[in-house]
Amino acid sequence: MVIKYLFYHQFVGVDLELHSEPLNVDEITSKWYKETNNLNYGAFITFIGTIREENGIEALSFDIYKPILKTWFEAWQKRAKEQGAIVKMAHSIGDVPINKSSYISAVISPKRRVALDLIDEFVEDFKANAPIWKYDVIDGKRVYAKDRSTPMSGAGILVKESN
Amino acid sequence: MVIKYLFYHQFVGVDLELHSEPLNVDEITSKWYKETNNLNYGAFITFIGTIREENGIEALSFDIYKPILKTWFEAWQKRAKEQGAIVKMAHSIGDVPINKSSYISAVISPKRRVALDLIDEFVEDFKANAPIWKYDVIDGKRVYAKDRSTPMSGAGILVKESN
Amino acid sequence: MVKVEFLGPIGLDSIEMDIKSLKELSIYMKNSNELKDWAINSAVAVNDVIVTDINYELKDGDKISILPPVCGG
Amino acid sequence: MVKVEFLGPIGLDSIEMDIKSLKELSIYMKNSNELKDWAINSAVAVNDVIVTDINYELKDGDKISILPPVCGG
Numbered sequence: 001m002v003i004k005y006l007f008y009h010q011f012v013g014v015d016l017e018l019h020s021e022p023l024n025v026d027e028i029t030s031k032w033y034k035e036t037n038n039l040n041y042g043a044f045i046t047f048i049g050t051i052r053e054e055n056g057i058e059a060l061s062f063d064i065y066k067p068i069l070k071t072w073f074e075a076w077q078k079r080a081k082e083q084g085a086i087v088k089m090a091h092s093i094g095d096v097p098i099n100k101s102s103y104i105s106a107v108i109s110p111k112r113r114v115a116l117d118l119i120d121e122f123v124e125d126f127k128a129n130a131p132i133w134k135y136d137v138i139d140g141k142r143v144y145a146k147d148r149s150t151p152m153s154g155a156g157i158l159v160k161e162s163n
Numbered sequence: 164m165v166i167k168y169l170f171y172h173q174f175v176g177v178d179l180e181l182h183s184e185p186l187n188v189d190e191i192t193s194k195w196y197k198e199t200n201n202l203n204y205g206a207f208i209t210f211i212g213t214i215r216e217e218n219g220i221e222a223l224s225f226d227i228y229k230p231i232l233k234t235w236f237e238a239w240q241k242r243a244k245e246q247g248a249i250v251k252m253a254h255s256i257g258d259v260p261i262n263k264s265s266y267i268s269a270v271i272s273p274k275r276r277v278a279l280d281l282i283d284e285f286v287e288d289f290k291a292n293a294p295i296w297k298y299d300v301i302d303g304k305r306v307y308a309k310d311r312s313t314p315m316s317g318a319g320i321l322v323k324e325s326n
Numbered sequence: 327m328v329k330v331e332f333l334g335p336i337g338l339d340s341i342e343m344d345i346k347s348l349k350e351l352s353i354y355m356k357n358s359n360e361l362k363d364w365a366i367n368s369a370v371a372v373n374d375v376i377v378t379d380i381n382y383e384l385k386d387g388d389k390i391s392i393l394p395p396v397c398g399g
Numbered sequence: 400m401v402k403v404e405f406l407g408p409i410g411l412d413s414i415e416m417d418i419k420s421l422k423e424l425s426i427y428m429k430n431s432n433e434l435k436d437w438a439i440n441s442a443v444a445v446n447d448v449i450v451t452d453i454n455y456e457l458k459d460g461d462k463i464s465i466l467p468p469v470c471g472g
């Protein structure tokens with residue numbers, strides 16, 4: 001299955017946006033800060049992921065399955081809300097060259113402790129369970145980053161013995 | 164002791180800057196991201212502290228003792244460096260009104276785990292040990308935020324029985 | 327009939343299958359040279375909800391998604 | 400002679416004292432109505448380095464800083 005990505009910024013849900021190009025870090029973080037600036041939150045944390053030069057790659061490339069990303073993100077919105085916090089996320093689809101950003105997440109909360117705990121849990125769960133697949137781009141070819149990928153929660157169901 | 168603050172941005176050390184006004188969040192975070200963008204770090208985390216409306220205050224105000232802030236920060240630089248990471252910090256001196264930012268810190272590291280751990284430890288140690296004093300500004304008057312303040316590590320030495 | 331989508335790096339087109347349970351899908355994938363390795367480490371969603379019970383019964387028109395190991399960011 | 404600075408909210412001017420140890424400073428502060436409460440919860444630096452030994456001996460020209468409870472951010 002070959003997927004062709006058009007140039008777009010798509011809001012999959014409130015506070016979840018996908019971009020068909022590398023992320024504009026200044027623009028996105030500035031927008032998020034402004035959006036929440038008058039809501040009386042004291043702590044605003046952003047995590048920005050940038051493509052590193054490693055193993056001779058020229059870029060990384062990403063596939064995303066949007067329906068389940070949306071469900072996953074909405075569960076996080078609910079969890080954040082229960083603690084009085086907001087989560088936000090942006091991710092690129094397709095190729096992102098070295099030194100460009102592919103991923104930004106943010107947690108905004110009234111006080112620092114909730115924000116510090118949530119950013120850690122949010123980013124780690126993102127790595128483990130967001131339905132996003134990463135490929136090394138070497139000599140223009142996409143190679144699935146199998147060794148760095150993690151089976152999602154619930155993986156292996158198809159080879160389990162049934163009860 | 165009345166301290167008059169002139170308008171300035173002062174670099175107390177590399178990656179530690181003090182401002183005589185509220186922090187310009189976009190400008191500072193954008194500058195930090197650019198400064199480190201080509202150094203092949205994968206994770207960039209910022210913590211932004213914003214003044215909340217609380218207890219009828221119109222602003223918070225800060226005193227800083229620079230020599231010990233510098234020493235404290237340099238110890239953190241060393242600790243971060245041992246883990247291949249960089250720390251950065253900006254803080255305001257004097258009054259910062261509601262909804263403006265007084266404090267930004269950042270951790271930049273090759274991979275996410277170090278950055279997530281360090282931002283937590285760095286911010287918590289900042290709250291506990293950075294020589295900064297906070298005042299509520301109510302009706303133009305500065306009132307020491309005694310109840311929210313924490314004795315520094317080593318506090319109480321003057322009332323300890325000697326061995 | 328249900329539709330089965332193979333996401334991300336699996337790189338196969340969707341197929342339509344006449345199956346009533348995930349067990350039948352499991353048997354199909356374990357017997358396919360192209361799919362048996364993916365069966366081991368993939369999660370499964372039915373109508374975009376992750377399913378963890380192999381005895382889950384399928385209904386006509388269900389969309390099944392096979393989700394191989396992930397790595398966002 | 401040493402110089403003693405009272406930082407932040409203590410709000411007192413620096414003083415010069417003829418003392419040889421932090422113990423003597425401790426006695427002075429505990430006997431001052433304005434300073435006795437600060438003695439309980441303040442940290443102490445000599446020449447901008449936090450000191451945790453009350454037996455620390457002072458030298459002529461040392462700068463002592465009294466650091467009350469902090470709250471940055």
